[in-house]
Structures are given as C-alpha cells and as structure tokens.
Amino acid sequence: MARREKTTQVREQIVKRTDDLLYKKGFNLMSFTDIAEVADVPRGNIYYYFKTKDDVLKAVIEYRIEGMKQMLTEWETNYPxxxxxxxxxxxxxxxxxxxxxxxxxxxxxxxxxxxxxxxxxxxxxxxxxxxxxxxxxxxxxxxxxxxxxxxxxxxxxxxxxxxxxxxxxxxxxxxxxxxxxxxxxxxxxxxxxxxxxx
Amino acid sequence: MARREKTTQVREQIVKRTDDLLYKKGFNLMSFTDIAEVADVPRGNIYYYFKTKDDVLKAVIEYRIEGMKQMLTEWETNYPxxxxxxxxxxxxxxxxxxxxxxxxxxxxxxxxxxxxxxxxxxxxxxxxxxxxxxxxxxxxxxxxxxxxxxxxxxxxxxxxxxxxxxxxxxxxxxxxxxxxxxxxxxxxxxxxxxxxxx
DNA sequence: GTCTATATGAAGATAGAC
DNA sequence: GTCTATCTTCATATAGAC
The missing domain is CATH 1.10.357.10 (Tetracycline Repressor, domain 2)
Structure with a gap:
C-alpha cells in the first residue's frame, strides 16, 4: 500500500472513532488518551496526524458535515x-x-x-x-x-x-x-x- | 459578627458569584482558580467551605432552586x-x-x-x-x-x-x-x- | 477562620529513537 | 511512519503555619 493511502486510512479511522467519542464525552472531557484508545493508535501517534486537539475537532466536524450532505442528497432522490x-x-x-x-x-x-x-x-x-x-x-x-x-x-x-x-x-x-x-x-x-x- | 454568621456570609458570596461563573464557563472549564477569583477569596480557602468541586456545584444548584421557587411563588401572587x-x-x-x-x-x-x-x-x-x-x-x-x-x-x-x-x-x-x-x-x-x- | 506552599495527577504537546 | 519517554502546564486537593 502506498504511503499516502496508509496515512489517509489511519487518519480516517481516528476521525470516525473520535466522532463517536466526542458525542459521548463532549469536547472538554475527551482526552488524547481517550482518542488513542478508541482509535486503537498509540497515544503519541495521534500527533503525527493532528497538531492539536482543536485540529481533531475540526476534522471530526468536517467528517460529520460530509455525511450530512450525502444523507440530504440521498433524501432528495428518495423522497419526491x-x-x-x-x-x-x-x-x-x-x-x-x-x-x-x-x-x-x-x-x-x-x-x-x-x-x-x-x-x-x-x-x-x-x-x-x-x-x-x-x-x-x-x-x-x-x-x-x-x-x-x-x-x-x-x-x-x-x-x-x-x-x-x-x-x-x-x-x-x-x-x-x-x-x-x-x-x-x-x-x-x-x-x-x-x-x-x- | 458571630463566627457562624461570618462563615455563612462568605459561603454565600462564593455561591452567588460562582453561579454566574458556572453559567458563563460551564462546569468542566470552571476551575477553583476561577472560583477564588470571582468570589474574591484566596484560592485554598474555598476548600474550607467546600470539600470538592462537585460540592460547589451542588450548593450553586440549591441556590438556584431557592431563587426559582421564590420567583414562582411571587408569580402566583402577581398573576391571577x-x-x-x-x-x-x-x-x-x-x-x-x-x-x-x-x-x-x-x-x-x-x-x-x-x-x-x-x-x-x-x-x-x-x-x-x-x-x-x-x-x-x-x-x-x-x-x-x-x-x-x-x-x-x-x-x-x-x-x-x-x-x-x-x-x-x-x-x-x-x-x-x-x-x-x-x-x-x-x-x-x-x-x-x-x-x-x- | 485565613492563607501559603505544596503534593499529586492528568492534561496537551514535543523530541527523538527506531 | 511508528512509538516511547518526557516536558510543561494546570487541574484538584491537602498540610500546616498563622
């Protein structure tokens, strides 16, 4: 697997699983330790993908927005x-x-x-x-x-x-x-x- | 001023001012340093009045509830x-x-x-x-x-x-x-x- | 009762070996 | 790219002088 693909894949896993964690714990109580745990990635490693906790949040929200847009587009085709x-x-x-x-x-x-x-x-x-x-x-x-x-x-x-x-x-x-x-x-x-x- | 009165008074000041702080910062971002600052009481001193941060929260909510009850009772007399x-x-x-x-x-x-x-x-x-x-x-x-x-x-x-x-x-x-x-x-x-x- | 100094732990973030 | 060890900061909480 190419290097860029691997990076993207791990990054996506972090984002997807952090999405759920963010929902359940909230932003301020969600620690890097928590993120590493749910994402199944060594703690310090998260910093290879995201500089700060705010950056993680930003990525999660962008991920959510993508999903929402897709859902709404589907609705427009499914419901006349x-x-x-x-x-x-x-x-x-x-x-x-x-x-x-x-x-x-x-x-x-x-x-x-x-x-x-x-x-x-x-x-x-x-x-x-x-x-x-x-x-x-x-x-x-x-x-x-x-x-x-x-x-x-x-x-x-x-x-x-x-x-x-x-x-x-x-x-x-x-x-x-x-x-x-x-x-x-x-x-x-x-x-x-x-x-x-x- | 009697000792017990003084204690009650300082305690009330902490609770009243923390009420506003809690509203503006939320519980998890509200620190004892913040509480001491808005209450104008030395930091370590808060612990004389409250054992834990949860206890402060409890006192603030009780204070809020008292105010709400009083307000609702007033309404019942003011609005027929x-x-x-x-x-x-x-x-x-x-x-x-x-x-x-x-x-x-x-x-x-x-x-x-x-x-x-x-x-x-x-x-x-x-x-x-x-x-x-x-x-x-x-x-x-x-x-x-x-x-x-x-x-x-x-x-x-x-x-x-x-x-x-x-x-x-x-x-x-x-x-x-x-x-x-x-x-x-x-x-x-x-x-x-x-x-x-x- | 009041206040300072400090213990202790966990957080975000970084350095650098591999 | 991966992972460990660690730095720094700030949190709650405590001990003990005054």
Missing part, C-alpha cells in the same frame, strides 16, 4: 416531495432515540458546550447546523411556494430546528422516549397544516 | 390566572435575551454538559428543570381544568419546556434575538388557543 423530506428530517431524533436519550443531540450539545467561552470552536460546530438550516429552508421554500404564507421559509426552518433541538434536550434530561414520539407526531401534523393552508 | 403565569414563564428567555444569546439557557446547557458521562451530577442539574416542569404542569392543569382536552397537562408542560429550550439553543447558536421574539409570540398564540378550545 418537500413534505416527505421535512417529515424525514423530523424523524431523525426518533430513529436515533436510544442515543438521543443517553447523550442528547450530537450537534446541539456540541454547540452548547463550545458556545461557552470557546467561540472560535463553536463557529466550527455551527457549520453543522447551517447545513440543516439551509436545506430545511430550501424545502420549506418549495413547500409554501405558491401559498402567500405569512411566515418565511427561513422562519419555518428555524422553528423546525427549535422543535427538534428542544425535544432532544428534554427527552435527554428526562430519559423519556415517549416525548420524542409524541413531539414528532405533532411536527408531522404541523407540517401537514403548512400545506393545507392553500 | 394560569394563562398569565404561563405567558410570564415563556417571557423568561426574552427578558434574559442578551445572556441567552451569549451563553444559552443556564439550566439547559448545564444539563447538556453534565448529561455526558457525568450522570450523578446531571441528576442535580435535572432538579432545576423539575421545579419548572412541576409548576408548569400545575398551571396547565388549572388552564384546561374543565375542557376535556385531548392532551394532558404534563404533556403540555413538556411541550412548553421543549419550545423554550429549543429557542434558547437556536438563538444562542445564531446569536439572533429576533428568534426569541418571534417564538415567544408563537407561544402566546398557542397558549391562547389552549384556552379558546372550550
């Missing part, structure tokens, strides 16, 4: 209507319910953590949210296209983000799956009503 | 109807908008932070949320008393918690006050509609 796509988005917390209950939303909790006196890192974490926000705005634009709605697509997208973040926070705190189920059903009704007001 | 009280609750993020934009919700962000592999501490943080949750449930019970509503008061309370947590998260990430304003108005309409369905 914006209503279906928006409902699919709202399903995420329910599909990931065990993890949401145990650790919260990976995107929201990271933003909350870094939002406290680590603004340069929070800016990185925000990029994840931007991906969803932009995509949701696009879907809502299509949804309410010829409906003189009194709310803009951007506002509707923000509202949907608020609902998914809120239910992740509360269901996480109360360790209660039924909250997710109920709230997702509410969201589906609300999305239907957005179309119905023609 | 449950509708007014619920609207007053929804106003909190708007009243605290600068701080919410900069640091998020003090209660929600603490829960999110401690919810990751620090479950014994998260249990403490959850107690804050319980205070609001129980009080909101009580208000919703009064609100929908004789209305055969299809949603229970507990579910409505959880939904309101979700909305306030969600808007805190999103407005914090996007540093956008207008989100708070818009969402609080939405909540007020929703609360009105809860009564209107008689």
């Amino acid at each position: 209507t914006p209503l279906q796509r928006l409902k699919r988005y709202a399903q995420i917390p329910l599909n990931e319910k065990q993890r949401v209950i145990e650790y919260g939303c990976p995107m929201g909790t990271l933003n909350s953590e870094l939002g406290k006196s680590q603004t340069s890192l929070q800016h990185l974490a925000k990029q994840q949210m931007d991906i969803f926000n932009n995509w949701l705005t696009k879907q809502f634009t299509l949804l309410i296209a010829d409906q003189g709605s009194n709310q803009s697509a951007a506002e509707l997208a923000e509202h949907l983000l608020i609902l998914t973040q809120g239910m992740s926070v509360i269901s996480h705190i109360y360790k209660d799956e039924s909250i997710l189920l109920r709230e997702v059903q509410n969201i589906e009704k609300w999305l239907d009503s957005c179309v119905a007001t023609v | 109807t449950p509708l007014q009280r619920l609207k007053r609750y929804a106003q909190i993020p708007l009243n605290e908008k600068q701080r919410v934009i900069e640091y998020g919700c003090p209660m929600g962000t603490l829960n999110s932070e401690l919810g990751k592999s620090q479950t014994s501490l998260q249990h403490l943080a959850k107690q804050q949320m319980d205070i609001f949750n129980n009080w909101l449930t009580k208000q919703f019970t009064l609100l929908i008393a004789d209305q055969g509503s299809n949603q229970s008061a507990a579910e409505l309370a959880e939904h309101l918690l979700i909305l306030t947590q969600g808007m805190s998260v999103i407005s914090h990430i996007y540093k956008d006050e207008s989100i708070l304003l818009r969402e609080v108005q939405n909540i007020e309409k929703w609360l009105d509609s809860c009564v209107a369905t008689v």
Whole structure:
C-alpha cells in the first residue's frame, strides 16, 4: 500500500472513532488518551496526524458535515416531495432515540458546550447546523411556494430546528422516549397544516 | 459578627458569584482558580467551605432552586390566572435575551454538559428543570381544568419546556434575538388557543 | 477562620529513537 | 511512519503555619 493511502486510512479511522467519542464525552472531557484508545493508535501517534486537539475537532466536524450532505442528497432522490423530506428530517431524533436519550443531540450539545467561552470552536460546530438550516429552508421554500404564507421559509426552518433541538434536550434530561414520539407526531401534523393552508 | 454568621456570609458570596461563573464557563472549564477569583477569596480557602468541586456545584444548584421557587411563588401572587403565569414563564428567555444569546439557557446547557458521562451530577442539574416542569404542569392543569382536552397537562408542560429550550439553543447558536421574539409570540398564540378550545 | 506552599495527577504537546 | 519517554502546564486537593 502506498504511503499516502496508509496515512489517509489511519487518519480516517481516528476521525470516525473520535466522532463517536466526542458525542459521548463532549469536547472538554475527551482526552488524547481517550482518542488513542478508541482509535486503537498509540497515544503519541495521534500527533503525527493532528497538531492539536482543536485540529481533531475540526476534522471530526468536517467528517460529520460530509455525511450530512450525502444523507440530504440521498433524501432528495428518495423522497419526491418537500413534505416527505421535512417529515424525514423530523424523524431523525426518533430513529436515533436510544442515543438521543443517553447523550442528547450530537450537534446541539456540541454547540452548547463550545458556545461557552470557546467561540472560535463553536463557529466550527455551527457549520453543522447551517447545513440543516439551509436545506430545511430550501424545502420549506418549495413547500409554501405558491401559498402567500405569512411566515418565511427561513422562519419555518428555524422553528423546525427549535422543535427538534428542544425535544432532544428534554427527552435527554428526562430519559423519556415517549416525548420524542409524541413531539414528532405533532411536527408531522404541523407540517401537514403548512400545506393545507392553500 | 458571630463566627457562624461570618462563615455563612462568605459561603454565600462564593455561591452567588460562582453561579454566574458556572453559567458563563460551564462546569468542566470552571476551575477553583476561577472560583477564588470571582468570589474574591484566596484560592485554598474555598476548600474550607467546600470539600470538592462537585460540592460547589451542588450548593450553586440549591441556590438556584431557592431563587426559582421564590420567583414562582411571587408569580402566583402577581398573576391571577394560569394563562398569565404561563405567558410570564415563556417571557423568561426574552427578558434574559442578551445572556441567552451569549451563553444559552443556564439550566439547559448545564444539563447538556453534565448529561455526558457525568450522570450523578446531571441528576442535580435535572432538579432545576423539575421545579419548572412541576409548576408548569400545575398551571396547565388549572388552564384546561374543565375542557376535556385531548392532551394532558404534563404533556403540555413538556411541550412548553421543549419550545423554550429549543429557542434558547437556536438563538444562542445564531446569536439572533429576533428568534426569541418571534417564538415567544408563537407561544402566546398557542397558549391562547389552549384556552379558546372550550 | 485565613492563607501559603505544596503534593499529586492528568492534561496537551514535543523530541527523538527506531 | 511508528512509538516511547518526557516536558510543561494546570487541574484538584491537602498540610500546616498563622
């Protein structure tokens, strides 16, 4: 195997496994020792691939963003209507319910953590949210296209983000799956009503 | 001044000022050096009042809970109807908008932070949320008393918690006050509609 | 009760042998 | 490219003089 390929492969393994670790421990409690352990790479070796812990975070977020973009593109081919796509988005917390209950939303909790006196890192974490926000705005634009709605697509997208973040926070705190189920059903009704007001 | 009074006074000063510090830095990034600095007490001296950092957290949360209980009791005398009280609750993020934009919700962000592999501490943080949750449930019970509503008061309370947590998260990430304003108005309409369905 | 000095451990990061 | 040994810094926590 060529040298560059090997490097890329090990680097990818570190990033993939650190993604999960970051989610479960948070950024500040995640140490290089932890990273080395889950990545199955000698501790000092991580520094061959990443200069600093911030660099690791950056790589993990970029990896996450790649996955999100790919997922959203797939959805656009698999679900023909914006209503279906928006409902699919709202399903995420329910599909990931065990993890949401145990650790919260990976995107929201990271933003909350870094939002406290680590603004340069929070800016990185925000990029994840931007991906969803932009995509949701696009879907809502299509949804309410010829409906003189009194709310803009951007506002509707923000509202949907608020609902998914809120239910992740509360269901996480109360360790209660039924909250997710109920709230997702509410969201589906609300999305239907957005179309119905023609 | 009697010895016991002096101790209580210094202890209270540490707790009050650490409350703010905890909010702004989060638990894991808040060091004893920071605490000593904001409390204006020599570093090693904190240990006379608190054995561990966890003990400081416990005291701060107890202090917060006391303040919350007092506030809610005041509301019950100042606002005669449950509708007014619920609207007053929804106003909190708007009243605290600068701080919410900069640091998020003090209660929600603490829960999110401690919810990751620090479950014994998260249990403490959850107690804050319980205070609001129980009080909101009580208000919703009064609100929908004789209305055969299809949603229970507990579910409505959880939904309101979700909305306030969600808007805190999103407005914090996007540093956008207008989100708070818009969402609080939405909540007020929703609360009105809860009564209107008689 | 107050404060200083310090023990102890773990973190991020580096140097350099292999 | 890989891995070990180690540097430095800063954290929590303690001992003990005053």
